[in-house]
Amino acid sequence: MIAMQATTGRATDAAASPVPAFMTRDVCVFYGQKQALTNVSLDIHRNQVTSLIGPSGCGKSTYLRCLNRMNDIIDGCRVTGSILLDGQDIYAGSMDVVHLRARVGMVFQKPNPFPKSIFENVAYGPRIHGIAKDKTELEAIVHNSLEKAGLLAEVKDRMDQPGTGLSGGQQQRLCIARAIAVQPEVILMDEPCSALDPIATARIEELIDELREHFAIVIVTHSMQQAARVSQRTGFFHLGILVETGDTEQIFTNPRDKRTQDYITGRFG
């Protein structure tokens, strides 16, 4: 009689998709003596958006940055545990970090286009990674990426103008186009909408939903509503621990851990 079931089907990590893009186990991160992340085990699935939520300093961005070894550039940062991308240890000595960052693209909080033309912003990655055979193919890739990022219609007549001249929302979509131009498997997004107005935010969210068809997406966000809207899986971090992970619907309607409950309902912990 009452269709109010909070969750339909409790998919476990294993059931969601046969082979996860990322399989991370017991990941710990230290900044010098300070431990920022403790034994995080999480799978990131293809064609799904995984959102990471939690209060400031909980470790969600630290975890995100482990996935394309962005932490390498921080002095005194040490990562332990295993992070496998397609079964390959990304912290193995044989891993080419530049190649890894092409496979695992990243979009940041503040749009950061290169101080170059719109075309060059997107063409840069494919060119240095030698993805395009010739000029025609490069142009096709740029076109395609801008199209997928939902920006083509707005910029096709001014490809030679600087990317920094676009609006904030357009710049962010340009950064997404830049990330997908190198044909990544996973796209990491760290607060991609926090500098955008609600309309630009809605367009990015719509885009995230479309991109899910081709990529695995991990998004760190402070907006619980955004996490609830865009993701299929959600992980809640608190004090460097992954407290709870589950289907987004379950996390936001019926979280199992009291800390998750307190955080998402805006209560004192």
Add this chain to the structure above:
Amino acid sequence: MGSEHTVKSFDEELRRLDNMLAEMGGLAEVQLQSALEALIRRDTEKAAEIVANDRRLDHLEAEVDQHTIAMLARRQPMAKDLREIVGALKVASMIERIGDYAKNVAKRTAAIAEMPPVPSAQTVVRLGGLAQQMVKDVLDAYLSRDLDQAKSVRARDRELDALYTSIFRELLTYMMEDPRNISACTHLLFVAKHIERIGDHATNIAEIVHFLVTGEMPADERPRQDESEMTIVTAHTTGGEN
């Protein structure tokens, strides 16, 4: 409700919602109690009062609707808060329905009082007593978020349904015995049906309590013992040919 929200006014709004539901529940209980008393005493004046009082419940329900919609828009609640607010919205409409059935019983009372008493009336009153206790208990369970009490109410609906089915048979038999009973028996049958529906709504509220506390609707099928839809009473005429 556990620990407090960082935003205090949210807690106040939730408390206000609880108070509104408590008021609605109290009013519905009184309406049902009065309707059953009017039925026993064949008191048409009281019955008319009950019909008039129902409007108060309708107004309260509209207020709850308004308040919950405003809260959903303003707070964008999550998890337990979301369940609380959506639950209150549903429970308010169920209480309003219980009030409607009490009103319907009162309306029938006016007609029944015009006719000679039917022996089954006592059983119908007993049915009413069962429903009344279910309503009282489920409202207590709702306001105290008491899962065990809610479960016990849900289990009791079976008893109510069984008694309703037996009343159905009994009334059918009277009607066949003497067609002059048909009018009174039909009205009484409707009264019994209204009471049986009150029990269903009490059960619905019990399921909402389950949802509020656990985050899930009860997994098992709800108990069901109302067999009146399939009940046939065949006539055995005196000195029959077969």
